[in-house]
Amino acid sequence: MSERLFDALETCLQALEQGETIDAALARFPALAADLRPILETSLHARTLGGLPLPEGIQHRGRARLLQRAAEMREAKHAPRRSWLVQFRPLAVALMLVVFFLSGTGLVRASTTSLPGDNLYPVKRTWEDVRLLFTFEKVQRVNLEMEYETERLGEIGELLAEGRIEPISFSGYVTAQTDSQWTVSGIPVAITAQTVLSGEPVTVGTAVTVYGMTTLAGSVEAHSINTVPAGTPIPTPKPEDENEPDDDEGGESLQETEPRASSDNEANDSGQDSQSGEKSKVEGVIQSISGDIWIINGQSVDVNGAEIVGAPAPGATVTIEGYVDANGVFVATKVILGNSGGSGSDDNSDSLDGDSNDDKNDDSDNLDDSNNDSDSGGDDLPDHDD
Amino acid sequence: MTISPEQRELDGLRDLDPQAIGAVYDRYYRDVYCYVRYRLGDENAAEDISSDVFVRLLEASQRGRGPQTNLKSWLLGTASHILTDHIRRSYRCPTESLSENALDPLALPVDELERRERDRSLQDAMKQLTPEQQHVLALRFGEGYSLEETAAILKKNVNAVKSLQFRALASLQRGIGEVSP
Numbered sequence: 001m002s003e004r005l006f007d008a009l010e011t012c013l014q015a016l017e018q019g020e021t022i023d024a025a026l027a028r029f030p031a032l033a034a035d036l037r038p039i040l041e042t043s044l045h046a047r048t049l050g051g052l053p054l055p056e057g058i059q060h061r062g063r064a065r066l067l068q069r070a071a072e073m074r075e076a077k078h079a080p081r082r083s084w085l086v087q088f089r090p091l092a093v094a095l096m097l098v099v100f101f102l103s104g105t106g107l108v109r110a111s112t113t114s115l116p117g118d119n120l121y122p123v124k125r126t127w128e129d130v131r132l133l134f135t136f137e138k139v140q141r142v143n144l145e146m147e148y149e150t151e152r153l154g155e156i157g158e159l160l161a162e163g164r165i166e167p168i169s170f171s172g173y174v175t176a177q178t179d180s181q182w183t184v185s186g187i188p189v190a191i192t193a194q195t196v197l198s199g200e201p202v203t204v205g206t207a208v209t210v211y212g213m214t215t216l217a218g219s220v221e222a223h224s225i226n227t228v229p230a231g232t233p234i235p236t237p238k239p240e241d242e243n244e245p246d247d248d249e250g251g252e253s254l255q256e257t258e259p260r261a262s263s264d265n266e267a268n269d270s271g272q273d274s275q276s277g278e279k280s281k282v283e284g285v286i287q288s289i290s291g292d293i294w295i296i297n298g299q300s301v302d303v304n305g306a307e308i309v310g311a312p313a314p315g316a317t318v319t320i321e322g323y324v325d326a327n328g329v330f331v332a333t334k335v336i337l338g339n340s341g342g343s344g345s346d347d348n349s350d351s352l353d354g355d356s357n358d359d360k361n362d363d364s365d366n367l368d369d370s371n372n373d374s375d376s377g378g379d380d381l382p383d384h385d386d
Numbered sequence: 387m388t389i390s391p392e393q394r395e396l397d398g399l400r401d402l403d404p405q406a407i408g409a410v411y412d413r414y415y416r417d418v419y420c421y422v423r424y425r426l427g428d429e430n431a432a433e434d435i436s437s438d439v440f441v442r443l444l445e446a447s448q449r450g451r452g453p454q455t456n457l458k459s460w461l462l463g464t465a466s467h468i469l470t471d472h473i474r475r476s477y478r479c480p481t482e483s484l485s486e487n488a489l490d491p492l493a494l495p496v497d498e499l500e501r502r503e504r505d506r507s508l509q510d511a512m513k514q515l516t517p518e519q520q521h522v523l524a525l526r527f528g529e530g531y532s533l534e535e536t537a538a539i540l541k542k543n544v545n546a547v548k549s550l551q552f553r554a555l556a557s558l559q560r561g562i563g564e565v566s567p
Contacts (some may be wrong), residue, residue, distance in 0.1 A: 006548035010533060018434065043527065044558040045508055049424050050528035062437045066411055067404055069441050074402045329548050
């Protein structure tokens with residue numbers, strides 16, 4: 001019964017909307033007319049409340065208020081990052097503590113060799129983020145970022161060598177370009193019709209970030225490629241000839257030894273005893289120049305006051321004489337662009353890079369020469385690690 | 387793939403694009419305001435609450451919790467929630483609206499006085515309904531939505547809405563009888 005009543009009401013309401021009178025509408029349901037009539041009269045009454053005009057000016061006032069609020073939200077959204085840091089500092093400290101305890105069980109250490117797709121890989125990346133978060137000194141931070149970017153390249157190389165298919169992203173310089181394949185910092189990158197290119201036009205020498213997937217074909221299939229803003233730390237691509245096994249006994253090639261301040265530098269002939277301030281000669285490739293601070297193979301070098309021979313530019317090979325100061329910054333006294341300053345017979349010649357896992361008796365961790373002959377021993381270079 | 391105009395509007399809201407915000411506001415303000423005024427019968431409160439609805443839209447869009455498809459439905463649903471809170475608060479701290487009482491009744495024509503008296507009775511009766519009953523009447527008789535559209539906004543089936551509107555009108559009718567002198 002009630003369902004019939006509800007349906008009848010709806011039919012009558014629609015009839016009223018069409019302009020029929022209450023009597024005409026109720027004529028369809030004579031048995032229900034007595035119940036429906038007062039309700040239909042009320043519905044007509046209820047309808048009179050709607051459709052009134054808007055009061056004057058009300059919409060403009062509201063619009064102005066809303067846009068003002070939107071402007072405030074935009075401002076808050078682009079507030080300096082410091083406020084974000086301050087806001088989340090307790091969280092960061094808590095995270096740091098958690099990671100510290102986890103590292104006590106060897107989890108972080110175990111994750112250092114993990115690759116994208118491994119269970120421990122998120123631990124590795126989180127630990128990197130935590131280290132970056134707590135590195136406030138600009139030069140150290142740039143070095144660390146460079147170290148991590150170099151690590152990304154190494155990981156992808158391993159994934160390709162193992163024939164694994166994993167989602168990856170990395171940054172590097174484009175060193176070769178065809179329609180369907182680019183080389184980015186030594187990594188072959190397949191360009192497909194689905195690859196999304198954004199940012200500035202890309203040519204050889206452009207710094208890019210690649211998002212994609214490693215493939216069984218030994219290359220990375222790019223899903224998207226973005227150009228990288230100037231100043232972003234990116235590992236310098238290796239010259240082609242340095243991919244060959246290095247049998248040069250001299251110290252001219254890029255080596256994974258680091259000119260760190262040390263007192264056990266047996267090859268150092270400077271005779272200085274202080275932990276910092278030992279003179280050494282190093283070689284590398286300029287990655288970026290920011291005033292007096294140059295990044296050479298991931299290492300910051302202060303060239304303020306140095307004698308500079310030649311025209312410095314990113315990508316140029318450079319030989320530097322200098323020392324590591326008390327703050328751990330390599331201070332150059334003489335800078336020679338090109339290979340002229342390098343000498344394979346120079347015992348004191350070293351190379352700059354960002355690898356801190358160097359072993360003075362083992363040059364097999366030379367990233368530039370993964371097939372390095374361990375007998376070469378050519379760079380019986382000083383290990384400054386203390 | 388083409389993006390619908392509504393999706394473009396939603397993207398603009400998320401990006402806090404002033405043009406998109408202005409366009410959304412201009413398109414839906416009238417509906418929201420009339421809906422709130424229908425239920426409250428108070429122009430000042432309706433103005434404040436309508437503004438609130440659009441601010442909440444911006445905030446929800448920023449948090450990724452804004453409407454995904456039907457913007458108008460989301461706005462009216464949010465207006466209903468804010469109204470319910472407003473009514474609850476006004477029960478706890480009752481205030482007298484000055485807009486009607488401030489006028490001198492003798493300065494108005496008889497017809498206008500009768501209309502106002504009738505509307506006042508209706509508004510008073512409306513306040514006695516449940517929020518859901520008010521919601522369905524505002525959508526059907528204030529906004530002019532069809533039964534099916536109302537059902538979609540209320541997320542109910544059509545039969546449930548038929549029953550709800552019947553009970554709402556019956557309650558309103560009883561309410562008018564009680565409040566009328």
